[in-house]
């Protein structure tokens with residue numbers, strides 16, 4: 001049987017195998033929703049026409065969010081966004097460091113292609129004149145605007161956030177950025193200091209505001225004056241990056257009682273020290289200094305550690321509130337229905353896992369990021385036929401009995417569990433905008449085009465989910481982190497080695513079930529790994545060890561899995 005409603009972009013009829021979908025199809029048909037649905041059946045890029053894009057990058061945000069199942073979080077606005085979009089459960093940064101990760105995301109090239117593992121060079125000068133995501137949209141008629149931290153500021157974006165290439169106008173940075181590290185955090189019985197934990201009263205801050213509030217205001221202002229033209233607006237919120245400075249009032253959502261340390265608050269056995277990062281950036285803060293910890297191994301006392309975790313979650317609630325205001329502004333201006341929203345982060349953050357803090361590693365907690373994509377008319381509101389899958393899942397789900405709309409009751413069924421990479425964001429947005437980019441040539445050569453992607457558009461995955469069909473997809477997400485030494489030395493270069501000091505590269509592969517990591521010798525000159533020199537390996541089985549506490553790389557029983565993953569890793573590296 002053919003259902004007249006199931007047609008793809010070329011209006012070719014598709015035979016349905018799913019009985020439930022057929023039933024729903026009939027149901028919709030008889031309900032007279034046909035006209036509305038037919039009008040929305042066409043390729044996604046046509047559906048959304050000249051959509052606007054709002055890319056929200058939240059600095060150092062791991063998925064400490066309600067919609068990611070984190071019960072300690074209070075993030076009603078991001079949760080609402082997730083209910084209006086597709087949530088990627090396994091999304092990974094390519095390197096757990098702001099600059100390299102952002103450059104990789106915005107050019108859709110791996111850190112190995114850009115050769116930028118630190119903050120001190122500009123890809124257009126050292127790697128190639130690669131076209132960025134905003135530049136590509138700008139070349140195709142979009143107004144592109146950068147507010148806050150989008151590119152990493154400084155040398156890695158030529159002290160200009162890649163202007164003039166990427167942006168239609170000068171990127172905005174908050175005036176209060178210069179107070180970023182000001183001693184304004186009041187301790188209980190101490191004068192204002194440069195603390196890690198830093199709840200503040202906004203009215204007593206210099207110029208009575210905070211950088212992220214300025215960024216929100218700039219975004220509102222832009223939206224109010226640019227309703228007509230298609231825009232790509234990139235908003236880079238700066239918290240929960242340290243210092244954990246946020247308006248005090250957000251603490252009330254987070255009683256200290258809620259927060260406990262991870263089950264294992266210790267460095268795991270059988271993991272090489274090369275995997276460790278000494279969280280030097282935390283140690284520089286006044287309050288952490290006061291703890292007089294022996295570097296690198298002495299742990300932050302549990303009592304203070306819990307306070308750090310609470311401060312992180314409070315800062316996330318603060319940003320969630322600003323994101324809610326941004327979404328409300330789109331609604332108020334009546335452009336929400338015309339705006340695709342993508343929310344993500346540059347990498348994760350350790351909150352005591354492995355007795356570690358910050359990013360700078362190859363562990364799941366440092367690499368995993370939230371990724372939510374909300375596409376009007378496709379992932380929420382006015383469901384068309386492709387969403388029958390969601391509708392049917394929602395009808396079957398418990399919550400749906402009491403709640404009215406699919407958006408509200410279908411959180412779980414709008415989740416994609418395949419491993420995806422931040423590299424995939426560029427080609428996804430490009431496809432949605434109607435200007436898809438092709439894949440970069442598989443073999444490295446002199447003639448790498450300036451415009452191409454090392455990722456893959458997520459649209460097939462999204463369409464597959466909406467149609468209840470599985471789609472073929474890459475097996476694994478690939479990330480990396482460089483080191484200058486095998487053992488931490490408690491200098492700044494431990495966590496953030498400069499290019500010339502890099503002697504080791506940790507490559508890590510995340511499949512649906514495993515994480516495999518290999519730390520190998522690396523030449524900073526040729527920027528090539530030496531697989532003859534494997535210094536350490538790690539293997540974690542996420543089906544039983546989601547926190548990566550048990551390295552099973554050296555067990556006999558792991559031999560097969562490990563060598564398969566190692567081969568896959570080397571294959572991927574050589575093929576890109």
Ligand SMILES: *[C@@H]1O[C@H](CO)[C@@H](O)[C@H](O)[C@H]1NC(C)=O
Nearest residue numbers: 047048049337338376377382
């Ligand atoms: C989404 O649907 C609404 C109502 O059906 C329509 O007005 C709007 O233009 C559509 N948006 C896009 C981006 O196609």
Ligand SMILES: *[C@@H]1O[C@H](CO)[C@@H](O)[C@H](O)[C@H]1NC(C)=O
Nearest residue numbers: 124128129130131135165450
């Ligand atoms: C790099 O690309 C930009 C934008 O396409 C172009 O304006 C510029 O001239 C190019 N630079 C070089 C050195 O080719």
Ligand SMILES: *[C@@H]1O[C@H](CO)[C@@H](O)[C@H](O)[C@H]1NC(C)=O
Nearest residue numbers: 122124125158159160163164
């Ligand atoms: C980087 O900035 C400098 C100084 O503004 C400028 O001279 C140079 O052309 C820029 N590099 C590129 C590739 O645009």
Ligand SMILES: *[C@@H]1O[C@H](CO)[C@@H](O)[C@H](O)[C@H]1NC(C)=O
Nearest residue numbers: 269270550551552553554555
């Ligand atoms: C950890 O290392 C010890 C000794 O090197 C070895 O006996 C043990 O099997 C290892 N455990 C795991 C889980 O790899």
